Amino acid sequence: MNFKAPQLLSFAPPILEIPAHQTWHRVQRAKAGRGSVRLKGYVLAPTGGLTGRFDLADEPMAYLADSPETALYESVFRREVRSCHWDRLLERSMMTIETRASLRLADLRGLEERYPVLQSMRYETSQKFAQDCRQQGLHGILYASAQHPHHSCVCLFKAGIEKTRKLITFALVEPGTGNLLRSAANAARGSQVPIVRE
Secondary structure, eight states, rough: OOOOOOOOGGGGOOOOEOOSSSSEEEESSSOOTTOOOEEEEEEEETOOOOOSSSOSSOOOOOEEEESSHHHHHHHHSSSSOOOOEHHHHTEEEEEEESSSSSSEEEEOOOTTOOOOGGGOHHHHHHHHHHHHHHHTTOOOEEOOOOSOOOOEEEEHHHHHHHHHHHHHESSHHHHHHHHOOOOHHHHHHTTOOOOOOO
């Protein structure tokens, strides 16, 4: 018996307008790698890789979180990670950004129970949804963190990225001392992911 699974696109999520001067956080490579996209202080994954939940095939995306710890849980200390190599921390930094204008976002928070695909590893549906949101002129998508309960993340399309500015960037490992950034130490402790040096 054949049946068609319900599509995420079968509903119209609420549109939320968040005001200017909101701060968000992002873990990113300290230095751009081959194919990386540099834009307004962001070091973004190469366009078209389609490895992120809301990635678009034809423009770079920026994934941000509502706290430094959430950004770390989402990018470094994920639930499925068994260990984190010290070099991975050395290669990354924490960037804090501020929105310079209001952003119109599709708000998916709270819809995870009805649409478990929102937190699954099956990205084709959510990527198609992102494409539709961009075509509607939205700046990005607001969603619940799958790694840090009761926290939020946002992915910004290029139009949303253009409405932000970098406030500050910190290395995850302080040069000269080898000390972890406080939020990185908190996330490592909270996740209990061991940091290995060999």
